[in-house]
Amino acid sequence: MxxxxxxxxxxxxxxxxxxxxxxxxxxxxxxxxxxxxxxxxxxxxxxxxxxxxxxxxxxxxxxxxxxxxxxxxxxxxxxxxxxxxxxxxxxxxxxxxxxxxxxxxxxxxxxxxxxxxxxxxxxxxxxxxxxxxxxxxxxxxxxxxxxxxxxxxxxxxxxxxxxxxxxxxxxxxxxxxxxxxxxxxxxxxxxxxxxxxxxxxxGRKHNIxxxxxxxxxxxxxxxxxxxxxxxxxxxxEAMSESYMTEDAEYIVVAYGASARVAKAAVREARSQGIKAGLIRPITLWPFPKKAIKDAAENAKAFLCVEMSMGQMIDDVKLAIECSRPVEFFGRTGGIIPTPAEVLENIKKLAGGDK
Amino acid sequence: MAIVFQKPKALTDVPTHYCPGCTHGIIHRLVAECLDELGIEGKTVGVAPVGCAVMAYNYFGCDMIQAPHGRAPAIATGVKRSLPDNVVFTYQGDGDLAAIGTAETVHSATRGENITVIFVNNAIYGMTGGQMAPTSLPNQVTQTTPYGRDVKTAGYPVRVCEMLSTLDGTAYAERVSVDCVKNVMKAKKAIKKAFETQIAGKGFSIVEVVSACPTNWGLSPVEALDWLRANMLPYYPLGVYKDKTEEEAE
Amino acid sequence: MNDMNAVLAGFGGQGILFMGKVISYAGLIDGKEVSWLPSYGPEMRGGTANCSVCISADPICSPLVITPNVFVAMNGPSFDKFIDAVVPGGIVIIDSTLVDREVTRNDITVCKVPATELAEKNGLKGLANIILIGKLMEQTGFCTMETMQKTIEKIVPAKKQHLVPKNVEAIEIGMNYAG
Missing domain, CATH: 3.40.50.970 (Thiamin diphosphate (ThDP)-binding fold, Pyr/PP domains)
Known part of the structure; x- marks a missing residue:
């Protein structure tokens, strides 16, 4: 190393x-x-x-x-x-x-x-x-x-x-x-x-x-x-990271910078007793459809977190064939979401369950 | 039997798609003859433009790259920086080189990019059917200047060799024509010199060839050459505009 | 202090970003996870400068510190901007030569160090930021003097190694300043 x-x-x-x-x-x-x-x-x-x-x-x-x-x-x-x-x-x-x-x-x-x-x-x-x-x-x-x-x-x-x-x-x-x-x-x-x-x-025919x-x-x-x-x-070639998804009921999907923020929120949600998990796509094309689809089996709902008005959320919905609700939280224009904001949205997703 | 005339080796055995009376064929041949005579076909990479010469990649026997519109000098730059011992040339028309690709042209010249540019100036967009080019003459009628190019609204033609000769990076710039045998001979000499300039590592070289487009000018091939002599050559005088090839390398 | 989530703020040219780098490097030398995130853009050019620094035993999630437990202020506007964001129990270190504000909060520890004045007085012009790091070490124990010595040797460019002793001296002044 x-x-x-x-x-x-x-x-x-x-x-x-x-x-x-x-x-x-x-x-x-x-x-x-x-x-x-x-x-x-x-x-x-x-x-x-x-x-x-x-x-x-x-x-x-x-x-x-x-x-x-x-x-x-x-x-x-x-x-x-x-x-x-x-x-x-x-x-x-x-x-x-x-x-x-x-x-x-x-x-x-x-x-x-x-x-x-x-x-x-x-x-x-x-x-x-x-x-x-x-x-x-x-x-x-x-x-x-x-x-x-x-x-x-x-x-x-x-x-x-x-x-x-x-x-x-x-x-x-x-x-x-x-x-x-x-x-x-x-x-x-x-x-x-x-x-x-x-x-x-x-030595060969011309390459074009x-x-x-x-x-x-x-x-x-x-x-x-x-x-x-x-x-x-x-x-x-699809790549993704799954964090605490094995038993997760509420799955956050986020990539890049927003995935870091989302991870902090998922960790905090767990400490508050909410079964949250994170899937972080590492390849955006090809999109890690299978990892997300597999996670949907035990999940109740998804939350897509992006630093945009919601773009990847379309691919999340397609990956799970809209079999679960997919909510969105994002900040745009150059604002990085805070872990507290994401946590609030996870809690909202968990709604009456918790 | 002695062979007195044959197709240059650096041209492929493929019929070109050019119109009758078009001068691209002559210019292709001159470039190929130079590649043959300099023995450089095997280490040459050519870059074809967008425009009538877009399919030049099928006609030249050396390795070829087809560029986005106007970007041939940028692509040639990428090739030359990767393969400095190879010979790299672009073959571009007036719309490609002097309109959409002006930035690429000017900046590869001012960088002294060690490439050769063959610039075919026929004062019209040929491939798209005869629209005004940056080099269309004042009052010239084209599909998009149906009342003649009005310089008040459409501006003036660009004189490429004159413009590029002001740049320190340009080592060699000459304007030639292929309207008659004498000028064809001169054009070949210029093209060869441009390649030699590159081989000697002197920097950017460009040969502008004042050319005819009978189809889009609406003239017979012979009338087109007459029109070229009567109208284009006065606006685009032939000659050497820049020659630093004799200067010692810095 | 387990996890340090610091905001360092002041004018461009005071070495705010460099202060962050020194703190981050110390964390790295101690084998911890660290992150350093500067404010960037037009505010770099002569305006306010600030950066977020995190040190933790665990991988750092968000490098953007919104609620710092350590806040170092080197000018008044920066003090005003971040003082309310500091978490209860947080530590605030102020260059009192440049910040004349009174702190009204009583749930945080405030250390006023006339760092710019101390730097001038000791022939350490431009090292007020390093003096403040010394105070931060004394307050939080985020790294040892040995680690800081190594950090300074590492971060001062090879050509400027003669500046190492001055930086170490600045750290000591900050550590020993009682105020």
Whole structure:
């Protein structure tokens, strides 16, 4: 086990990417993710890597597209308004079957919104990270340590499935410091990339990285093939944490920063005799449907806690096929809910039972 | 029997989709001949635009990437930074390079990004059926300037080579045409020099090729070339706008 | 004190965030769970600065401290903003050189330390924040002097190690200040 050090979430994301073999980072400043880019600008030149401050988020994501096409591990990071601009490149990468990692340190929206922590980009990340039929892998860390662990995992899975992966963090996780142990990391991809556009050297047919298919039947076939891959991912790659759910009657579902708050509330509810539990999705796509469905068997009701007006709640309802009531509590605009507020809502859910 | 003329090796054996009289075919050929003569096809990565040349990835024999509209220089930047020993070029039209991709164009140039840009300027959006381009001439009639480009409302054309030549990162910028044999020869020389500029690590190189679009101009191929000479060349004078290739590397 | 949930607040430039880092690092060196969460954004730039610091034996749930059991105030507006949020039985440490407020609550422990003045007087300009950490150690025992020594050595950059003794001296001044 490597030594635990105190690191800001944003810096830990950067260091973890480097340890995962990422040597090409293309960024553009935006609060509250800027420390990530600053860290990259400090370290990359010393290790022979590329840090490039692009002219826009759009350019940055397309530089990532280029680097990914060349076969290297590449990353970009931004926060909500900047991610909207990156959706063009994300769609093209998904359509070109390119692996890359995109970090979203979410802030309040819509529009320029605010700069305080938010989870209001859930729909964007999981439902429409770009135009067209597509998914990206979406990982939602809830601690600085998990940010580190998931960055390496995201690169590995992106390579394995040839698709973009997103780390959906938020301003709280990005700005906070926690002890973290950063292992050596995989140091790079073990995945062969025979499709890369890196010069055929006269030894093979030319590779084409492309998302254009003018024949509708060709495009349909390709999209269907991609969705077969997505089905495998939904089967194999969902991740979640269950906390005190074995005998839980009231289950809170929360991810990322709000899951930390929810955990404190669940703990307090237990101490007050309410059988509460927490399911924390770690992958938002694929959504951990099975874990939630299984928990529904003994549960009386669910409470979804989010830093938004309620976005993930739709997926919770779908996962349990609306077999139980699913209530919602959230704060938005950059406000982090308090454990007391969540507890109050758990109590309300438990209603007459307690 | 001696072969006096053949298809360049760096072009695939695929019929192109370009219209009769379109000059893209000539420009493709010139680029491919340069790849052949420099012996770099195997280490070259090309980036195709959105526009008429969108399917250039099928025609060039080197590895190819198809870019979102206007982003080819950003993609080329990503490739070049990952593979600094490879040769990377973009092939872009006027809408792609000088409208939606202006930021990417200007900033890859000012960074001195060591890539080569082949810029095909035919003063019109061809692929979408003949709308006004950033390089459409004053009073030029297009689908979206049916009364002629009124500079009072639609603004003035962008002169790309002149603009980019003001940037310190631009190593080589030349405007050529392929309207006649003599100019085709000159164009090839310029394209070759642009690639050589990149191979020598001198920085950003661009060759603007003033081109014809008979279909969307509503002219026969020969009339189109006449129109090009009469109208485009006065507005877009041919020549070298920037050449730092003889300067010692800093 | 088992779990420390602290709010540190003052002006930007007083080393509020750094004070939080020192406290967090001490917790880390003692093998505890810690978190540090700054306020960020426009208020960083010349306005008020504050941060939340948690130290616990258990994993920390919410790093945002809303009801602190430790509150360090280095200016009047920050004092006003957080004083009512302190839990009963909480400890409040005030730089009395800069905060002239009277405390009306009697369910909390209040320590007034003229830290800025003490720093000036002892040739430790800019270390008022560290003096306040000394007082916090004395009041809560959240870490030992040995841990703090290690913390300072760790957190002071390699190039500035000559500043370690001054920081240690500032801690001692805070610990020994009776007031």
């Amino acid at each position: 490597s030594e635990r050090v105190l690191m800001k979430g944003n810096e830990a994301l950067a260091e973890a990417a480097i340890r995962a073999g990422c040597r090409h980072f293309f960024g553009y400043p935006i609060t509250p993710q800027t420390e990530l880019a600053a860290y990259m600008s400090k370290v990359m030149p010393k290790i022979g890597g590329t840090y490039l401050q692009a002219e826009s988020e759009i350019a940055a994501v397309n530089m990532v597209l280029g680097a990914a096409s060349a076969g290297v591990r590449a990353m970009t990071s931004s926060s909500s308004p900047g991610i909207s601009l990156k959706t063009e490149g994300i769609s093209y990468m998904a359509g070109s079957d390119l692996p890359a990692v995109i970090i979203n340190v979410q802030r309040g929206g819509p529009g320029l919104g605010g700069i305080q922590p938010s989870q209001a980009d859930y729909w964007q990340a999981t439902k429409a990270p770009g135009h067209g039929d597509l998914h990206v892998l979406v990982f939602a860390p809830s601690s600085v340590q998990e940010m580190v662990d998931l960055v390496g995992h995201a690169f590995d899975k992106a390579d394995e499935y040839r698709m973009p992966a997103m780390i959906l963090a938020d301003g709280m996780l990005g700005q906070m410091m926690e002890p973290v142990a950063i292992g050596e990391g995989s140091g790079g991809s073990n995945v062969e990339k025979p499709w890369a556009a890196n010069g055929h050297k006269g 990285v492309n998302s254009l298919y003018l024949q509708a039947a060709d495009l349909e076939r390709l999209v269907k093939e991609r969705f077969e891959r997505y089905a495998v991912i939904e089967e194999k």
